[in-house]
Every structure is written in C-alpha cells, then in structure tokens.
Amino acid sequence: MLEPGFNARAISIKRRNNPNPLFKRGHVIRGALGIANKLARATMSAHFFLAALAATGNEGVKLEDI
Template sequence: MRHVEAVIKMLDPTYNLGRIAVKRRKPNPWFKRGTLYRRALDVLRTATEPMTAPEIAAAVLAAHGVQGASKEDTQGIALGIQHSLKNHEGKGVARIGEASPARWQLAD
C-alpha cells in the first residue's frame, strides 16, 4: 500500500491519501472460497419450490451442521449466495419473477 501511495504522490502531490481505505475481509469460518455456490445448488436440487437467498443460506448452514450462527454470519452467507446466483443467472440457475427478494431455482 505504501508503494501505491508513493506513486499517487508522485503523480499528484495534493491528492488526499486519507480517503483510500484498505479492504479487510473476514474469512468465512465454515466454507472455503468457491464452495457456497455448489452448496446452494445442492439445496436447490432438493427444493420443491423456488427459494430466496436467506432461505438457501439457512438450508446450507443446516446441511453443513452449523449451529448457533449469528445473524451477521447468516446474512454474510446469504449475500455470498445471492452474488453467486446473480453471477450464474441463466447458466444453471434462474430467477423466478421480478419480485423482491428474488426467488431462485435450477434452470431447465
């Protein structure tokens, strides 16, 4: 980060470096990177109707045997699943309807 700051100062000495924030992400304690989407697909395969991301997250945590997850942790899992589903929309999963929150099911 110091190198980036030095280059910015060379290009524009008046630039305020205080506005640059380092993103620190807390790693997920239960799932490795890239496994949430696959777990969500497993839940959707057994689902009888379209599900929302929070419903999928609760089912994924239950299937993984996680008990006592905080509300923030569950929301983080749901957001990760939601982003994964949006990235794969039309390529394995389909959004049902235009209502909010989005409901998802496997694509035909």
C-alpha cells in the first residue's frame, strides 16, 4: 500500500444499485402510511399487518393464524 505505483482505486468500494423488482421507490412506505391513516386508533403490529393484507385483497386471514 505504500508502494509509489499502488492504485487505491482498485480496492475502492463499488456502488451497487439493484432496485427491487416488486416495488418501486417509495411504494411500500406510501402504502403503509395510507393504511396507518385509515386505522381508527393505534394498534398492534399484527392488526396493522391484517389491515395491509385486507388492502391487498387477502381478507380471509385471522389474527390467530398469524
């Protein structure tokens, strides 16, 4: 590393920008905030999860099944 001809760029960190193929940027947080705004009161994470499932069309899931 102390050699005069050493190239530090060869060991530099390479940036990886691999986007999620299922969700676009900001899509998940917008959906979560929309569900949180529709809920009438503060709830447990399990109730939030059930509301998220109901928003996507999966309404047959019960709290006991989680």
